[in-house]
Amino acid sequence: MTLTPCTADFLNELSPRLPEGTLRAPAPRFLEEPRGRWQGQAGAVACPSCTEDVATILRAANDARVAVVPYGGGTGLVGGQVAADGASPLVLSLERMRNIRAVHPAENVLIAEAGAILADVQKAAEDAGRLFPLSLASEGSAQIGGLLATNAGGVNVLRYGNARDLVLGLEVVMPDGRIWNGLKRLRKDNTGYDLRHLLIGSEGTLGVITAASLRLFARPARQGAALMVVQNPAAALALLALAQTRLAEGISAFELISGMGLEFLARTMPQVRQPFAAPPEWMVLIDLGLPQGIDPSGALEALFADALDAGFVSDGVIAQNMSQRAEFWSLRESIPEANRHIGAVSSHDISLPLSAVPEFIDRAGPALAGIGEFRVNCFGHLGDGNLHYNVFPTHGRSRADHDHQRDRIKTCVHDLVHDMGGSVSAEHGIGRLKTGDLEKYGDPVKLAAMRAIKHALDPNGIMNPGAVLTDTEMQRE
Structure with missing residues (x-):
């Protein structure tokens, strides 16, 4: 499949169709990824401010067979946002499409554009007395479109599910520039194939998500957290089973933390307060969200007592207020940064x-x-x-x-x-880092179906080429 570089001639032809300032020279941040494994390339960066402009861009790129690399917050860790090889692409950034289009508290629905920062979506939900539970370390810069394109997980999957479980509908621009107006707010809709779940997790290879209808939840009336020392991961798993038996859906997160992570923190980020004088070999962070009338500290104290009697835990600290709970989470969320320092x-x-x-x-x-x-x-x-x-x-x-x-x-x-x-x-996700792994470990029937879908929706192969499915795999079709 031959693609055409994003040249000055292509940009000169496209520019009159778009508002002034939409097309820009590629700033270095659009050509980098957090781990420094790849250095990308681009003929230009397009920063549209509306869905119709995204459609104009994709229509022109598809006609000219110019590759398009969708770009969200740039926080992805598998190289899906940078193209180091092949014809120089057009990078498509959704950063100007940040509007919260609507909030429906009674329906527990929020409609956000793809460029909206996750933290801003969380705040909009909070202002409406609701919770948007997707939470991860990069939430201050990660964008909704990228999070859905990679089906992000985060710390609350145990209770609320992955990103795909938080979406009711999507607005998507297809590779040929057609707009799929799928921003429904329905919980039940059995009208044929579910394109929503096909597009979520496709990493920009089948189209560009421009907006989403997101599920909201009631905010827990009471929250609490504890750090409990366990002998090993098997004991941590036993503690999880006990916690679920006692607290059921009240458990929002259950995080495993190793002593090596605490050692890295002490060495590289000594300002992060650690709860134990000597780092234990293993501990878990348990986070609760409970209804009114149930005391989180009391629930965690009872859990700790039972776990201690059963031999699952040997020590622990229970947050006495929200400030201490925030300290526990600061410790957990600082571990990736400490890793980067090492x-x-x-x-x-x-x-x-x-x-x-x-x-x-x-x-x-x-x-x-x-x-x-x-x-x-x-x-x-x-x-x-x-x-x-x-x-x-x-x-x-x-x-x-x-x-x-x-x-x-x-x-x-x-x-x-x-x-x-x-x-x-x-x-x-797969990005460009794990395409070989997908080919090696993936089920051959699944891979054949993926290639068929890619060819059907993006026959010219312009959408994020080299991500998820390699060019070699596409040529097998």
């Missing part, structure tokens, strides 16, 4: 059946030892089986010292995950 050799966003998590952790360490000596920071959303299993150099060495081992490390981890019935991409 510099990972290889990072893995994986998921496993819950009961397989302890066995995976037990097996992965020895498997990596067969490659070399490393430190591992394993943490993540134990409540939904999503681990961030990140491999680091030992003291005194840098990740550059292990560049030659990165592929072996990734293969070691991903082979084990696949053998145990897990997924090598839990919440960050």
